[in-house]
Amino acid sequence: MSMSRRSAIASALAATAAIGGLGAAQQAGAASAPRRKSAFGPAASPVGDVVGKITVGYQGWFACIGDGAPINSWWHYSANGGQPPSPSNTTLVSWPETKEYSKTYRTAYPNLNSGQPATLFSSWDQQTVDTHFRWMQENGCDTAALQRFNPFGAEGPTRDGMAQKVRQAAEAHGRKFYIMYDVSGWTSMQSQIKDDWTSKMKAYTASGAYAKQNGKPVVCIWGFGFSDSGRPFEPAPCLDVVNWFKSQGCYVIGGVPTHWRTGTDDSRAGFSDVYHAFNMISPWMVGRISNVSQADQFARDLNGPDQADCDAHGIDYQPCVIPGDLQGRARAHGDLMWRQFYNLTGIGAQGFYISMFDEFNEGNQIAKTAETAADVPAGSGIFALDEDGTSCSSDYYLRLTNDGGRMLKGQLARTPNRPTQPRV
Template identity: 65%
Template sequence: MGVSRRTFITTVAGGSAAAGLAALGVGSGTAAAATATSAASPAASAAGDVVGKISVGYQGWFACAGDGAPINGWWHWSQNWSQSPSPSNNAIKAWPDMREYSKTYQTAYSNFNGGGAATLFSSYDQQSVDTHFAWMKQYGCDAAALQRFNPNSSEGPTRDAMAQKVRNSAESKGVKFYVMYDVSGWTNMQSEIKTDWTNKMSAHTASSAYARQNGKPVVCIWGFGFNDSNHNFSAAACLDVINWFKGQGCYVIGGVPREWHVGGSGSRTGFDGVYGAMNMISPWMVGAIGTAADSDNVYNTYNVPDQAYCNANGIDYQPCVLPGDVSARQRTHGDFMWRQFYNMVRAGAQGIYISMFDEYGEGNQIAKTAENASMVPAGSGLLALDEDGTACSSDYYLRLTGDGGKMLKGQIALTATRPTPPVAGSASTGTVISLLALANNEYVTADNTGTSPLIANRTAIGTWEQFDMVDAGSGNIALRAHANSLYVCADNTGTSPLIANRTAVGTWESFQLIHNSNGTVSLLALANKQYVTADNAGASPLIASRTAIGTWEQFTLITA
């Protein structure tokens, strides 16, 4: 596995290697040096759909028995796809937040610790893909890189269908997408990848949502140059494939080993020409780093000289950023991921690739994930986002990605301090409120220290009748009960009564505050887009079950 270390021979402005590294701030941790680093790295290409943008890897490879997918099994949810996922037949390291999927599939896990059936989504359902792409749009993920493995297998028909579903969602939600071939283990890759592009995937470039850079459709090929038996392609074969795609008018991204430029045992020898032929270089980091200190070491050892080489050779640079494996407790409530964003932006990266959007198998996903133990199956052994004791909303890593994208685009200043709070809207509006129901002229209470559902049955305001009004983002609010300092939840997609039992704000804990013409307010639950009612003239617990506002859905808002 010996690999000769390639010599760093070119720098920005054609100077010496030492000068190039100095210009890029190697060895300097000062803010001034970081700023100079970013400014010293002009893009080889103008901003487009991947340059100056956040791209996210999208697996789209989860299926469930009974979902109609040609693969007909629990694809990537379990070890044995023919059998339902269970603690003894598990293939994932984190459980998704299932609250926004309209169609779900029962597993063999026990119910959630917090109650409710342990169900999973299928990527084959268009609604699931629509949900994911709606999140991408909401949280600033600019482009989805659809992972495409060797399609000439039993998985091929399902992967073909997934490409169309991704296209549908990208078009309807206003997100770009492109094909990212993972050539791992693809024996006849050199010929078959060309056939697949010609006969199938190139048709998707006609979509208005297909990503283009420099006016060309984007294609990524992941796996060239890795020094292992799963990627044992010759340099000549790899160069032929790259040049063929460029001959088809494509802008080619290469997913390469982190040691592609500075050298090391992870990269094959003789691949300099392969790497140099790519339009954009995207070094892989999953499994290579697990702490913020690791990211700093990679920044100095790899990223800075990589960026200098790319600048000098007209190649765009798209380093990888990952949130960390939940099961390995790498995330440190976002500090690990933010350090990578900071390092990549100060290095002057032209784009950032997030690994991954939906990789629940590696526990490395940014898509909405179980916030706490109440949202994972009992006895599963799976950890939630609060595994280190810090409460995190299920969308935290999407929000963190959004802020990282803003820093990449210069919309917020370069900062080593993470600007994203783990809990959405964790800062209170500063208002303590009580709600007086018009249904019976009584106050809403989080009864029994919050262990019972909210109900309007109090004649005076005490601790149980007071709530912090919290900013939940996008103009919405959350209510934190003084009774127990937990957030009010429209549980089970709003089908259960409101109860204060959540440690973080997610969709079920978010409400739109409606100001009525008579001075009262109403609450529209985001969980199901229905109004909260003091049902049965206030004799029953509050529940989000009304499609229109009447007397029972109106409250007088009283501030402390």
């Protein structure tokens, strides 16, 4: 079982807490973060499949026993994957809205409060992936970054199958996709990631749906430089991997620590050359902010200087936008997410990376989610989208992402006032 990216956030919690204690005058300062003269900045690449676009992180890592997936497990649903998820055997913190899936699987949770059975989707079903990519098409999500953890273990055949399913869905719905390698726990990463690209994943670049930037196939590597034990790599092998992908003709994105520029907190020291070797920088944000004031502070103290550093080194900047942890009651019915769109458009970011599309394990998903208590299992304690008293449609965060993308692209005037209504 791959480790959750949640494990990467602990080292930055102290910094986040300090941000929460800053005064109102400092928090307001984010509104005056440096703005750039052009929409995508002087150092930016031309608009392509990631620059000037909305990219969503796509896990595609849910499976159910009986769905035919090689892993034959309640993958990423249960702590014990051999048993169906239940209140005492679960990895879920949010509950998906399942009405549009043609096939779902019965869990060991009690019935929903509405009386309906508590069932879940499988990412292995092509109709599930097609449904997700249709939602992307309907809501302005241009590109999907398919997460690919170490494919040389037990998950490998299922990961391989998911790549084909994503390709099919992207082609059918006019979306782009690219491979996003996550090196968490991948001890033989330096050699195996090259083997995997050469022998398997490179073939997907022949698809018209495979994302290109500056005429080059896009690859992302997530996890270099993080200061936790799950990614213990030294700078030299990491730089070798980045330069190898560039030698293969790829446009390489770095999914890097929040504090990559300073080499502190969640970032190891000594990785500056690795970070600056990437074509695009995309710092991690999950677990870093939980309210609008913190979003403003990050815009001023991290995102603005990050953008300036990228400009100085000819690197594109793709900050991460989070809807907020639903179970942690951080979303403020869309205000947290919109504030990030507003702030990051103001500094001239080259694109947005939405984290994530289907991350029901950390509560940061934008995919359709249970609207009310009637739509979650009885007694589960799982919050629905109306947890703060504001009624939200199941697709609200998809629609919010659409409007944030329109603002990025200049199709909607930059405004601090969220134009998206929680319910239409």
